Amino acid sequence: MPVQHYYSSLAVGDRAAAEFQATIGLELHVQLLAAQKLFSAASAKWDGPPNTNISAVDAGLPGSLPQLNPECVKLAARAILALNGQVQRRSAFDRKHYFYADQPLGYQITQQQHPVGRGGFIELGPLDGLDYTKRIGIHQLQLEQDTAKSVHGVYPGYVLVDLNRAGVALAEIVSEPDIETAEEAALYVRKVQMLLRHIGVSNCHMEEGSLRCDVNVSVYRSGDDRLSGTRCELKNLNSLKVIRGAINSEIGRQIDAIQRGEAVVQETRGYDAQNNRTFATRSKETAPDYRYMPEPDVPEICISDDWIEQLRNEMPESPEATLERMMTQYGLSQEDVETMLAEPGCTALFEQSVVGRDPKRVVSWITSEIFGQLAYRSQRLADSSLSAEQFAQLLDALNADTITSAQAKQALIAFMDGEQRTVGELIKAYGWEVISDQDELRNIAERLLEAHPKEVAGYLKGQTRRLNFFVGKLMQATQGQAKPQDASQIIKKLLEARR
Numbered sequence: 001m002p003v004q005h006y007y008s009s010l011a012v013g014d015r016a017a018a019e020f021q022a023t024i025g026l027e028l029h030v031q032l033l034a035a036q037k038l039f040s041a042a043s044a045k046w047d048g049p050p051n052t053n054i055s056a057v058d059a060g061l062p063g064s065l066p067q068l069n070p071e072c073v074k075l076a077a078r079a080i081l082a083l084n085g086q087v088q089r090r091s092a093f094d095r096k097h098y099f100y101a102d103q104p105l106g107y108q109i110t111q112q113q114h115p116v117g118r119g120g121f122i123e124l125g126p127l128d129g130l131d132y133t134k135r136i137g138i139h140q141l142q143l144e145q146d147t148a149k150s151v152h153g154v155y156p157g158y159v160l161v162d163l164n165r166a167g168v169a170l171a172e173i174v175s176e177p178d179i180e181t182a183e184e185a186a187l188y189v190r191k192v193q194m195l196l197r198h199i200g201v202s203n204c205h206m207e208e209g210s211l212r213c214d215v216n217v218s219v220y221r222s223g224d225d226r227l228s229g230t231r232c233e234l235k236n237l238n239s240l241k242v243i244r245g246a247i248n249s250e251i252g253r254q255i256d257a258i259q260r261g262e263a264v265v266q267e268t269r270g271y272d273a274q275n276n277r278t279f280a281t282r283s284k285e286t287a288p289d290y291r292y293m294p295e296p297d298v299p300e301i302c303i304s305d306d307w308i309e310q311l312r313n314e315m316p317e318s319p320e321a322t323l324e325r326m327m328t329q330y331g332l333s334q335e336d337v338e339t340m341l342a343e344p345g346c347t348a349l350f351e352q353s354v355v356g357r358d359p360k361r362v363v364s365w366i367t368s369e370i371f372g373q374l375a376y377r378s379q380r381l382a383d384s385s386l387s388a389e390q391f392a393q394l395l396d397a398l399n400a401d402t403i404t405s406a407q408a409k410q411a412l413i414a415f416m417d418g419e420q421r422t423v424g425e426l427i428k429a430y431g432w433e434v435i436s437d438q439d440e441l442r443n444i445a446e447r448l449l450e451a452h453p454k455e456v457a458g459y460l461k462g463q464t465r466r467l468n469f470f471v472g473k474l475m476q477a478t479q480g481q482a483k484p485q486d487a488s489q490i491i492k493k494l495l496e497a498r499r
Helices: 013-018 070-082 182-198 240-259 305-314 319-330 333-339 346-353 359-376 388-399 405-416 423-431 436-449 452-461 464-477 484-496
Strands: 006-008 018-033 094-097 105-109 119-123 134-145 148-150 159-162 169-175 211-221 232-237 266-272 277-283
Touching: 006 211, 018 182, 018 240, 018 359, 070 134, 070 169, 070 305, 070 484, 094 333, 105 134, 105 423, 119 182, 134 423, 169 464, 182 211, 182 319, 211 240, 232 240, 232 277, 266 319, 333 346, 346 359, 346 388, 359 388, 359 405, 359 464, 388 405, 388 423, 405 423, 436 452, 436 464, 436 484, 452 464, 452 484, 464 484
Parallel strands: 232 266
Antiparallel strands: 006 277, 018 169, 018 211, 094 105, 119 134, 134 169, 148 159, 211 232, 266 277
8 A cells, every 4th residue: 555645734824825826627527317327237226235236247247248328428418518518429438447446347438538528617606605707617528437336344354346336327527727726616516516416417416426526736836837737636525625625735735845845746645634634645647557548349429410409408497597587586595596406306396386375485395394304214306206286285275274384294294205195185084174263272271271380370470481381282282283373372361361
């Protein structure tokens, strides 16, 4: 194993900050939402039991031949169009040779020379958190295979290999070296993440590894060529916080080295987030090290102008346009819309449910109750059985005071469990009719006050929290069929009358 040399970002001061600038480029590795792998019919579900979703191609067995999955090409083409780039009419695959235990073939099939997409850009501005406008160019988008997963710590002295992920389709998105700060890099990743989720290309969950980030960082003296610095690559950064920390740490390390008169060595580095340090892992490979060659077993991809135009016409509204429109049309906050944009299918659920209803109440239920249930179930909205029609019924019943908030939450849980009955049928089945008879509620409240004289005395002595005790008791006595606000008003009036 290589010796790991650690460095942390030191305080370099205003003078150093003015004297040096950074050049940053990103490589995003995005798992595509295809049902099958890039070159085999095996399922792309890589998080199942180890080594269950594999084929002879994924395992690198002799005599097996790759067969391109056209769905992956379509998803990659959607991505480059969404990134304002161009789908290439002709693209081809290459072999990138390197020998790791998680690469069964001994090479990766990728698109180094003739990618499926070129060009494009991401625009950052005030809505993204910058106080200026910044355009970050896209160099290319290429299709390639993911590697297998190495599993450590199961048997001492051994590393296990799970081939489920081997061959899953990746889109590698390579930016131009237009980024200058860690904050710009993090905002760029967040915007690409939101965009690809919105168009259904990837779920982009960094914590699960379906979006992985490599960062190339170099430092140069102000006034010199932007590309004059020596580039170091930071591998496998898995959160926006880690991206910010790793870049700032590496910029500081390189500035420190230059000020000491040392040469910055081109190398691959990791990041120790706990100690805010980058560390050397290996010397940086160059193209000759990988011995690129044309992939002989996969024909080149030829795409017609008509196919590209049809795909362009199928593209949904951009996230930026959706954000601005929903803020204006529905009076929602930027935070609410961005929260919904982060969950594929959520803005569609909102817009199908909001007609004739209070937009703020709809978005509140989505971002609190529905998202809460999804988190509890470790589920995505797209996989939920909840329909827009069911959600609309629930909201209408709430607005009409047919059910209480607590009952509405129970109905939501039932719908997300697969319940097919309507809200009206659930009300009848579970006896959820709201008790609106004020005399009935008053009689129940009177009995509760008589049964708990100590709590009544406490309230009259200024212990106002006793009111909540009685509201809870009344809700319990009515099995949740009373509205909490009615219960509170009636009990408070009865308590005050005893002064």
